[in-house]
Amino acid sequence: MTNKQTLRAGVLGCGEIGRRGHIPGFQAAGIDVVAVCDANLARAQSVAKELHVPRAYADYKELLADPDIDVVSVGLPNFLHAPVSIAALEAGKHVMCEKPFATSAALAEEMIATSQRTGKLLSINQHMRFEGTSRAMREAVVEGRFGKVYLADVRMIRSTGIPGFGSWFTNKDMAGAGALYDIGVHMLDLAMFLLGFPKVGAVRGMLSSALGEQKIGLGGWGIDRGTAGRYDVDDTAIANIALADGGLIRLVVTWAAFGSSEERVTLFGTRGGADRSPDKYGRDTPLRFYQEHNGAMETVIPDTSRYPGAGTSASIASFIAAIRGEGPLMVKPEEALQTTRILELIQQSATQGREIAA
Numbered sequence: 001m002t003n004k005q006t007l008r009a010g011v012l013g014c015g016e017i018g019r020r021g022h023i024p025g026f027q028a029a030g031i032d033v034v035a036v037c038d039a040n041l042a043r044a045q046s047v048a049k050e051l052h053v054p055r056a057y058a059d060y061k062e063l064l065a066d067p068d069i070d071v072v073s074v075g076l077p078n079f080l081h082a083p084v085s086i087a088a089l090e091a092g093k094h095v096m097c098e099k100p101f102a103t104s105a106a107l108a109e110e111m112i113a114t115s116q117r118t119g120k121l122l123s124i125n126q127h128m129r130f131e132g133t134s135r136a137m138r139e140a141v142v143e144g145r146f147g148k149v150y151l152a153d154v155r156m157i158r159s160t161g162i163p164g165f166g167s168w169f170t171n172k173d174m175a176g177a178g179a180l181y182d183i184g185v186h187m188l189d190l191a192m193f194l195l196g197f198p199k200v201g202a203v204r205g206m207l208s209s210a211l212g213e214q215k216i217g218l219g220g221w222g223i224d225r226g227t228a229g230r231y232d233v234d235d236t237a238i239a240n241i242a243l244a245d246g247g248l249i250r251l252v253v254t255w256a257a258f259g260s261s262e263e264r265v266t267l268f269g270t271r272g273g274a275d276r277s278p279d280k281y282g283r284d285t286p287l288r289f290y291q292e293h294n295g296a297m298e299t300v301i302p303d304t305s306r307y308p309g310a311g312t313s314a315s316i317a318s319f320i321a322a323i324r325g326e327g328p329l330m331v332k333p334e335e336a337l338q339t340t341r342i343l344e345l346i347q348q349s350a351t352q353g354r355e356i357a358a
């Protein structure tokens with residue numbers, strides 16, 4: 001357990017998530033951010049000044065050598081998640097890594113082994129799990145309220161959602177994948193969390209890059225962008241993930257759709273179901289439960305107000321509590337490894353054009 005007064009953070013990456021999510025998240029949890037790092041030193045210095053962080057580094061190794069730092073966040077391009085997290089764990093820091101956890105299951109395994117060997121905690125910012133709607137749905141599944149859930153249908157549709165066109169986001173060597181890793185990982189993690197990380201039987205995936213290649217659907221996220229750079233990642237990912245218990249996860253995500261944006265999670269069970277759709281039901285009460293009542297279908301609007309907090313701040317606060325021994329590690333790296341394996345199978349299936357057994 002670490003003393004509450006002495007826990008200090010360092011933030012690796014001063015792009016969008018570092019500046020908007022990690023630094024404010026640590027500060028909201030009462031943790032001093034004592035250093036930031038970005039390869040673009042001017043960016044690191046300007047973010048440090050804006051958010052009252054005393055030190056700014058260009059090289060992550062310098063930040064990791066800082067003995068004042070107990071915990072770091074990794075908000076860097078995807079290909080750096082594994083090497084930088086491993087270096088941080090080796091340097092004796094607890095690590096909150098951004099999603100996608102790693103660009104391969106082998107790297108994810110190495111990260112977990114390093115966390116186990118060093119005794120430092122490792123978690124991933126899968127913040128959608130912390131939303132009240134997610135927790136209410138998970139609780140209902142555990143209680144058996146929906147019977148056996150045989151289908152989890154998850155989708156995130158964006159019409160102008162390609163981040164950082166021409167930057168690392170759309171360069172396969174640096175991103176690993178496009179929409180699949182950017183938003184697919186969120187929806188897949190959520191589906192797996194809701195179902196209790198079930199065993200997977202087989203995966204059929206499809207990836208498409210047809211819209212992004214035409215520069216259709218460019219969005220505003222990502223601090224660096226430019227239309228001259230590479231685009232060799234998927235903008236759309238679709239998968240059927242057959243579960244060993246006979247159930248199915250159906251995943252549809254896209255950065256660039258000819259259609260309206262939508263974010264939806266639907267659970268179909270043998271005795272009831274759930275539907276989370278801010279687009280259909282409104283942001284105030286986005287969740288509906290459906291169940292049988294006196295031979296008819298009853299609709300319930302669950303109270304999700306007892307789960308306060310959401311987003312990256314909730315995820316960081318929970319990680320800090322786990323470091324202090326005040327709560328469980330809510331996003332376990334072993335769960336993220338399972339998700340990483342499925343993401344690999346989706347890509348293999350898409351390349352080979354056939355279903356792949358897990």
Ligand SMILES: NC(=O)c1ccc[n+]([C@@H]2O[C@H](COP(=O)([O-])OP(=O)(O)OC[C@H]3O[C@@H](n4cnc5c(N)ncnc54)[C@H](O)[C@@H]3O)[C@@H](O)[C@H]2O)c1
Pocket residue numbers: 012013014015016017018037038039040043058059060074075076077078080098099100125126127164167181182221222223224
């Ligand atoms: N959990 C979420 O909802 C969420 C949301 C957004 C981004 N992310 C993740 O966070 C990560 C960063 O995304 P972003 O949107 O902030 O990207 P970004 O492009 O806005 O920022 C990345 C930053 O990393 C810096 N950088 C690149 N290489 C570096 C190096 N070797 N050393 C130090 N700094 C380096 C860049 O200069 C840039 O400032 C990605 O993995 C992304 O998937 C997660």
